[in-house]
Amino acid sequence: MKNENQQAESREIVISVRNLNVSFGDLSVLKGINLDVYKGENFVVLGRSGSGKSVLIKTIAGLIKPDEGIVNVLGLEVDKLPVNELQKLRLRLGFIFQSSALYDSMTIRENLEFSLIRNFKHMTTKEVLRAVEEVLDAVGLREKINVMPADLSGGQIKRIGIARTLILRPEILLYDEPTAGLDPITCTEINQLINEVQGKYNTTSIIITHDLTCAKTTGNRIAMLQDGNFIRLGSFAEVFDQSDSRVKDFYDYNFIQ
Amino acid sequence: MKRSKEFVFTRRIDAFFQDVLNIHRFITRFFKELFRRPFEFKETIHQCYVVGVKSLLLISLTGFVIGIVFTKQSRPPLVSFGAASWLPSLIGIAFVRAIGPLVTALIAAGKVGSNIGAELGSMKVTEQIDAMDMSAVNPFKYLVVTRVVATTVMLPILMLYCTFVGMMGSYFNVHANELTSLTTYFQSAFSSVSFLDVWSAVIRSFFYGFTIAIVGSYRGFNATNGTQGVGKAANRAVVFSMFLIFAEELVAVQITNWIHGL
Numbered sequence: 161m162k163n164e165n166q167q168a169e170s171r172e173i174v175i176s177v178r179n180l181n182v183s184f185g186d187l188s189v190l191k192g193i194n195l196d197v198y199k200g201e202n203f204v205v206l207g208r209s210g211s212g213k214s215v216l217i218k219t220i221a222g223l224i225k226p227d228e229g230i231v232n233v234l235g236l237e238v239d240k241l242p243v244n245e246l247q248k249l250r251l252r253l254g255f256i257f258q259s260s261a262l263y264d265s266m267t268i269r270e271n272l273e274f275s276l277i278r279n280f281k282h283m284t285t286k287e288v289l290r291a292v293e294e295v296l297d298a299v300g301l302r303e304k305i306n307v308m309p310a311d312l313s314g315g316q317i318k319r320i321g322i323a324r325t326l327i328l329r330p331e332i333l334l335y336d337e338p339t340a341g342l343d344p345i346t347c348t349e350i351n352q353l354i355n356e357v358q359g360k361y362n363t364t365s366i367i368i369t370h371d372l373t374c375a376k377t378t379g380n381r382i383a384m385l386q387d388g389n390f391i392r393l394g395s396f397a398e399v400f401d402q403s404d405s406r407v408k409d410f411y412d413y414n415f416i417q
Numbered sequence: 418m419k420r421s422k423e424f425v426f427t428r429r430i431d432a433f434f435q436d437v438l439n440i441h442r443f444i445t446r447f448f449k450e451l452f453r454r455p456f457e458f459k460e461t462i463h464q465c466y467v468v469g470v471k472s473l474l475l476i477s478l479t480g481f482v483i484g485i486v487f488t489k490q491s492r493p494p495l496v497s498f499g500a501a502s503w504l505p506s507l508i509g510i511a512f513v514r515a516i517g518p519l520v521t522a523l524i525a526a527g528k529v530g531s532n533i534g535a536e537l538g539s540m541k542v543t544e545q546i547d548a549m550d551m552s553a554v555n556p557f558k559y560l561v562v563t564r565v566v567a568t569t570v571m572l573p574i575l576m577l578y579c580t581f582v583g584m585m586g587s588y589f590n591v592h593a594n595e596l597t598s599l600t601t602y603f604q605s606a607f608s609s610v611s612f613l614d615v616w617s618a619v620i621r622s623f624f625y626g627f628t629i630a631i632v633g634s635y636r637g638f639n640a641t642n643g644t645q646g647v648g649k650a651a652n653r654a655v656v657f658s659m660f661l662i663f664a665e666e667l668v669a670v671q672i673t674n675w676i677h678g679l
Binding site: 221223247251253254257258261262263264274275278279324328 | 455540543544545547548549550551552553554555
């Protein structure tokens with residue numbers, strides 16, 4: 161354990177959160193969160209619905225302004241960045257939304273091209289198409305290139321959401337409930353894909369979920385969020401050591417489900 | 418907990434002024450983004466097509482029917498005064514000064530304004546706008562600036578088209594009764610219309626177009642509460658832009674009359 165801690169300390173921190181407080185009106189959602197995410201790891205944030213998991217990654221992505229605290233991503237303080245600098249940072253930071261948020265008026269090809277042709281103007285049409293085909297191959301959906309998002313299944317939509325993010329070659333991926341609303345077999349496929357992406361593209365990820373299988377399969381480290389703060393942090397075995405009634409309830413509920 | 422009437426009232430006043438401030442910020446941001454690179458020409462042209470071409474059928478039908486109805490209703494009082502020959506002039510003045518700009522603006526508020534409000538509202542609640550932000554693409558520029566520019570440019574063109582179609586509808590009625598030729602009808606109709614009338618209508622339409630698109634975009638961009646919020650955004654976009662169009666029309670009439678020296 162001590163050795164692991166020493167190893168962790170020697171690794172590069174890519175996301176650092178200190179004393180993060182976020183509230184909406186009178187409702188305090190995050191209460192003094194502290195977090196370090198190391199380069200190349202999959203960090204899972206577990207918690208019940210409404211515990212503030214999505215708020216945490218949206219704050220890290222700069223989509224929500226914190227009331228207090230410091231959010232540092234790749235050495236840059238997110239909430240202090242001017243708009244153009246924030247846009248540059250977002251090219252290195254991918255966000256996979258719970259609903260995938262595909263542009264429903266565009267085909268899959270247009271969805272994937274959209275950010276590429278606007279951010280890399282020097283790319284030729286052939287290069288853009290090659291990049292699109294490459295990420296579609298990575299998620300196993302090349303044949304869907306000219307299909308509209310409405311014609312895809314839930315699992316395929318999740319995969320295209322991941323592909324749309326991967327096309328910009330981000331260093332960090334933020335997954336918001338990647339397996340929500342999917343059947344167990346598709347969940348397993350998505351979990352495998354998350355691990356494949358980590359291996360192939362050498363990305364650092366924060367994965368928000370309440371699915372224990374997803375957490376166990378994909379997470380290098382896991383944190384349990386409850387009432388606006390982390391109550392447990394460590395490996396899957398360390399978090400679910402069954403001595404804490406709060407995590408035991410969560411474990412039992414998932415197991416029964 | 419039961420809230421007192423005073424509390425609800427002050428909260429509404431608070432919300433109203435907050436809305437005014439937010440709209441002011443939204444418009445300021447529009448002008449800042451308008452002149453900042455990159456320019457989304459392709460999307461702006463596409464929006465011009467959506468606003469212009471896709472509204473043609475409705476504008477044609479409404480303008481034509483209003484032309485016929487207005488002429489039919491105006492004829493009896495003019496005939497009783499022995500002034501039936503003034504009918505084309507009356508139609509010309511009415512359409513160029515008031516009916517053309519106002520009818521086009523109200524149709525656009527219903528069709529284009531609600532469309533923008535619902536489309537952006539739906540994109541907002543399904544996180545597509547956040548997704549655009551996360552792809553390092555400025556959603557305000559891509560979604561709002563293009564739609565506002567397209568609507569502002571297309572509305573004067575639609576207004577001129579609506580005025581023409583309305584006058585053609587009127588001509589069919591005039592021709593059926595007096596066998597007037599098209600040339601004579603238009604000469605007579607435009608004899609009382611000044612250059613200032615046409616320019617005033619074009620400039621007013623620019624403002625109406627801007628109003629419709631800004632209000633629709635603002636409501637859509639700030640939609641909340643899922644599908645219910647999308648419906649509310651579309652509804653508010655129409656109601657609020659119609660209210661503003663009437664207010665602008667009142668001001669425009671005062672200014673035009675002042676220039677005319679009336």
